[in-house]
Amino acid sequence: MSFLAPLFLAGAAVIAVPLYLHLLRRRTRREVPFGSLLFLRQTPPRFDSRRRLEHLALLALRCLVVAALALAFARPFFGRQMPAISSGGGERWVVLVDASASMRQGWDRARDEAARILRGRAPADRVAVFTFDGRPRPLLTFEDWEGLPIDRRSAEAEARLAARGPGWGSTDLGRALVAAADAIEDDRTALGGRAGPGRSKILLVSDLARGSRLEMAEAWPPGLELVTAPVQAAPGNAGLAALASIDADGEGDGAVRVRVTNSEDAKTDQFVVAAAGKSQEITVPAGQSRAVSLPVAIGRQGLVVELRGDGQAFDDRVHVAPPLAVDARVLYVGGDEALYFVSRAFPRTPLRNVDVVVRRPGDADIAAEAGQAHLIVVTAPLGGGVEGLRPALARGRTVVMAPAVAADVGRLAGSLSVRDPEGDRYATITEVDTTHPALAPFADPRFSDFGKVRFWKRRQMESSAVRVVARFDDGSSAWLAVPVERGQLFLMASALTPVESQLVLSSKFVPLLHALLETSAGIESGRSQYFVGDAVALPKGKVEHPDTPGVYTVEGRTFAVNVPPAESLTTPLPPETFERFAGTRVDAGPQPPAAIRRAHDERLEAEQALRRPLLAGLLALLVFETWFASRRREVAA
Amino acid sequence: MLGAGPVDASALMRIRSLELRARMVVEGFRRGLHRSPYHGFSVEFTEYRQYVPGDDVRFFDWRLYARTDRDYVKKFEDETNLRCHLVVDHSRSMGYGDKAAYAATLAATLAMFLDGQGDAVGLVTFADKVMEHLPARHRPGHLRRLMLMLERAPTGEDTALGPPLEKVAGLVRRRGLLVLVSDLLAPIDELERRLGALAACGHELALFQILDPRELSFTFDEPALFRDLESGRTLFVDPGAVRGGYQRALDQHVAAIGQICRRLGIDHQLLSTEAPLDKALLTFIGGRGRRRRGRR
Numbered sequence: 001m002s003f004l005a006p007l008f009l010a011g012a013a014v015i016a017v018p019l020y021l022h023l024l025r026r027r028t029r030r031e032v033p034f035g036s037l038l039f040l041r042q043t044p045p046r047f048d049s050r051r052r053l054e055h056l057a058l059l060a061l062r063c064l065v066v067a068a069l070a071l072a073f074a075r076p077f078f079g080r081q082m083p084a085i086s087s088g089g090g091e092r093w094v095v096l097v098d099a100s101a102s103m104r105q106g107w108d109r110a111r112d113e114a115a116r117i118l119r120g121r122a123p124a125d126r127v128a129v130f131t132f133d134g135r136p137r138p139l140l141t142f143e144d145w146e147g148l149p150i151d152r153r154s155a156e157a158e159a160r161l162a163a164r165g166p167g168w169g170s171t172d173l174g175r176a177l178v179a180a181a182d183a184i185e186d187d188r189t190a191l192g193g194r195a196g197p198g199r200s201k202i203l204l205v206s207d208l209a210r211g212s213r214l215e216m217a218e219a220w221p222p223g224l225e226l227v228t229a230p231v232q233a234a235p236g237n238a239g240l241a242a243l244a245s246i247d248a249d250g251e252g253d254g255a256v257r258v259r260v261t262n263s264e265d266a267k268t269d270q271f272v273v274a275a276a277g278k279s280q281e282i283t284v285p286a287g288q289s290r291a292v293s294l295p296v297a298i299g300r301q302g303l304v305v306e307l308r309g310d311g312q313a314f315d316d317r318v319h320v321a322p323p324l325a326v327d328a329r330v331l332y333v334g335g336d337e338a339l340y341f342v343s344r345a346f347p348r349t350p351l352r353n354v355d356v357v358v359r360r361p362g363d364a365d366i367a368a369e370a371g372q373a374h375l376i377v378v379t380a381p382l383g384g385g386v387e388g389l390r391p392a393l394a395r396g397r398t399v400v401m402a403p404a405v406a407a408d409v410g411r412l413a414g415s416l417s418v419r420d421p422e423g424d425r426y427a428t429i430t431e432v433d434t435t436h437p438a439l440a441p442f443a444d445p446r447f448s449d450f451g452k453v454r455f456w457k458r459r460q461m462e463s464s465a466v467r468v469v470a471r472f473d474d475g476s477s478a479w480l481a482v483p484v485e486r487g488q489l490f491l492m493a494s495a496l497t498p499v500e501s502q503l504v505l506s507s508k509f510v511p512l513l514h515a516l517l518e519t520s521a522g523i524e525s526g527r528s529q530y531f532v533g534d535a536v537a538l539p540k541g542k543v544e545h546p547d548t549p550g551v552y553t554v555e556g557r558t559f560a561v562n563v564p565p566a567e568s569l570t571t572p573l574p575p576e577t578f579e580r581f582a583g584t585r586v587d588a589g590p591q592p593p594a595a596i597r598r599a600h601d602e603r604l605e606a607e608q609a610l611r612r613p614l615l616a617g618l619l620a621l622l623v624f625e626t627w628f629a630s631r632r633r634e635v636a637a
Numbered sequence: 638m639l640g641a642g643p644v645d646a647s648a649l650m651r652i653r654s655l656e657l658r659a660r661m662v663v664e665g666f667r668r669g670l671h672r673s674p675y676h677g678f679s680v681e682f683t684e685y686r687q688y689v690p691g692d693d694v695r696f697f698d699w700r701l702y703a704r705t706d707r708d709y710v711k712k713f714e715d716e717t718n719l720r721c722h723l724v725v726d727h728s729r730s731m732g733y734g735d736k737a738a739y740a741a742t743l744a745a746t747l748a749m750f751l752d753g754q755g756d757a758v759g760l761v762t763f764a765d766k767v768m769e770h771l772p773a774r775h776r777p778g779h780l781r782r783l784m785l786m787l788e789r790a791p792t793g794e795d796t797a798l799g800p801p802l803e804k805v806a807g808l809v810r811r812r813g814l815l816v817l818v819s820d821l822l823a824p825i826d827e828l829e830r831r832l833g834a835l836a837a838c839g840h841e842l843a844l845f846q847i848l849d850p851r852e853l854s855f856t857f858d859e860p861a862l863f864r865d866l867e868s869g870r871t872l873f874v875d876p877g878a879v880r881g882g883y884q885r886a887l888d889q890h891v892a893a894i895g896q897i898c899r900r901l902g903i904d905h906q907l908l909s910t911e912a913p914l915d916k917a918l919l920t921f922i923g924g925r926g927r928r929r930r931g932r933r
Contacts, residue, residue: 030861035733035852036796036822037865039886043875 090124133169239568302551334379764793
């Protein structure tokens with residue numbers, strides 16, 4: 001038998017008290033009043049062996065009570081090897097290990113820290129391990145942990161962690177925390193009625209750099225504890241980021257422009273920027289950034305620019321690819337009023353050369369032009385001429401119809417009810433479906449507010465078979481996406497004129513038309529600079545997710561992939577950042593073997609609960625002792 | 638109970654009324670007195686003497702003159718009424734057993750007897766100091782007041798003999814009889830000096846020491862915590878172990894008091910509360926008469 005709190009056994013020494021009292025109880029047994037103690041002298045106490053023998057049963061009972069009490073408090077249990085615990089007791093842990101680019105400097109420490117914590121977990125704990133950069137990646141699930149022998153769990157997790165290593169991605173800490181919380185909730189649900197671990201904790205092993213994004217972890221579930229184990233890199237870091245190397249007039253000047261950012265806790269401010277054998281010294285005070293132009297031409301194979309003088313190397317190289325120009329053709333069919341705005345939405349830029357072809361309704365070559373156009377914008381009823389757009393739709397192009405004309409739509413895509421506007425109250429768009437490819441640019445919270453764009457005049461568009469991609473504040477449809485063969489009709493409730501809406505005057509109009517063009521043509525923006533984790537759309541619809549910085553040439557297209565600039569912000573987040581996570585504390589600290597052993601013992605003791613029958617027996621003994629003692633007194637009386 | 642035999646003390650103490658208890662003793666005492674040669678002690682006939690002109694003719698013994706033709710007058714001693722003060726211990730130690738009731742009955746009996754003879758009786762109760770004082774009077778209702786005072790339970794603190802006796806000397810100016818009723822369970826360092834001072838003032842003194850039979854013989858068996866009724870102090874005592882020592886100490890104490898009384902010519906009676914009261918009274922009166930005659 002073992003004891004969880006063996007010190008309480010020392011309490012059994014209290015047996016001496018009833019023993020002593022039994023020997024000396026006659027001292028206080030009876031009080032006799034007497035006239036005067038003038039002639040009396042105190043009799044020295046002495047033990048009475050005869051009396052002790054008489055009260056032996058009572059004494060034994062009382063000693064037994066004390067012994068049972070001490071035994072119960074010592075929390076006894078029968079020791080045995082702890083079996084693999086499938087459920088119940090312990091704690092539920094999700095270990096989140098930051099594997100973003102900034103962790104390349106302190107990865108060994110992070111791995112050691114994670115290993116230390118994993119080794120310290122009690123057998124009853126349920127553990128899952130995630131690494132994360134821009135997105136969380138499960139390394140070891142709760143089920144994996146359960147399925148492993150107890151003595152191999154930590155080693156397996158460490159091995160997997162070592163095999164994965166840090167990446168080059170950004171740090172979306174909020175997303176990782178949400179994923180961890182979800183994993184805990186899923187595990188809790190999966191266990192169902194079974195008694196699972198009581199407490200749940202997320203252990204975060206990270207450099208907690210200022211460049212981490214936390215937006216997604218706004219609402220923190222109650223009862224979930226976040227324990228941070230900071231892995232601080234050496235203070236000070238300077239990062240390098242590529243800037244656009246094209247002048248405003250669209251002509252490259254044969255120079256590469258980069259920006260050097262120095263962190264607030266930097267110890268040095270002298271750097272050298274070098275590329276293709278040329279270098280330039282630069283002074284960047286702590287907490288500031290400087291742009292540098294290096295007179296180096298970007299070849300077709302791209303260029304690597306280096307930053308020297310910085311202690312942390314992971315963000316000291318930036319890859320630059322030559323800009324990618326795109327030619328596109330937009331067919332405009334309609335009046336001049338809307339044309340004014342549409343044509344100005346497609347200015348000529350070095351990266352995009354959009355040719356806007358204008359036709360009037362009734363022109364004979366509309367069908368021919370539509371066949372060459374990447375995007376078609378129709379702002380007037382076409383009548384039978386709308387059939388000329390069908391081949392373009394069949395090739396996957398997008399036809400924007402603003403405002404939507406029921407008859408024209410009916411010819412192309414079946415019935416659509418369009419009613420004339422009612423009332424004079426303006427409306428705003430309050431709901432935008434950013435999952436639609438053309439509206440994806442508005443998914444960013446910075447660009448998603450359409451509240452300031454007023455629509456004075458709008459049609460009531462109703463159809464059951466179409467996708468509503470934007471709604472007004474009264475719930476009616478603002479924009480509809482109607483698939484037609486491989487292409488789509490993009491219908492708007494208002495015309496593209498300031499008389500009907502402010503859309504053409506707003507900052508949303510140009511991105512919207514360009515997004516529609518890109519979706520329709522299947523072209524990219526011409527961007528050649530990407531960051532690790534970005535999706536790179538290739539001409540044949542293929543999408544790449546490069547995870548290593550470098551210059552890539554895929555399917556004839558050259559692009560550069562770099563470390564996200566936010567990773568260069570390695571200054572630790574202020575501690576108050578984590579205040580909103582309830583129960584947050586810093587550094588779980590190691591659990592020594594003794595603690596593991598104790599957790600094991602606690603579980604055994606809790607399972608066996610020997611103290612309960614002991615306490616019950618103790619109560620029974622007390623009752624019996626009371627009865628026995630009173631009976632003795634009666635007999636004595 | 639009203640017979641000629643001694644009144645059983647324990648039976649007597651069961652009578653609730655102190656006055657009734659005293660009356661029973663006095664009645665029994667008076668019945669026995671018919672056979673007694675003593676006539677009380679307030680107005681006592683002492684002798685005949687030859688009549689000389691000028692003597693008060695009220696004391697001329699006409700019957701003797703008629704029988705013998707001799708002219709004699711009766712001579713009386715102390716023709717004035719006696720003034721008696723009962724000095725009764727009301728300390729808490731008197732609350733042990735029947736000591737307080739016994740002492741009260743003894744004092745009440747004396748008071749009733751003397752009052753019946755026309756003597757003035759007063760009362761002083763004391764513990765560590767004088768608690769109450771009723772001056773000696775002989776008037777209607779006085780005896781009743783005295784009884785009421787005696788009936789009160791002993792509420793004093795410790796027994797201390799010196800200060801109360803000193804105070805009594807101040808309270809009782811006129812010579813008279815002082816009857817001290819106490820257990821005298823207190824140091825007697827000052828007892829002789831105080832009693833001597835009272836005797837020097839011309840008082841006639843009598844001392845009744847009342848003790849419980851258990852105090853006299855310490856008839857306890859079981860070891861126990863003995864609590865002092867006066868101080869509340871407790872003492873673990875094994876009677877078997879201390880009985881001898883207690884008895885010796887008590888005997889020495891009583892003997893010392895006896896010696897003091899003998900030296901001062903004071904009548905000292907050690908009374909157990911089981912002793913018959915009337916006999917105690919008779920012994921006291923007889924002893925007093927003998928002393929007075931001896932003094933003449």
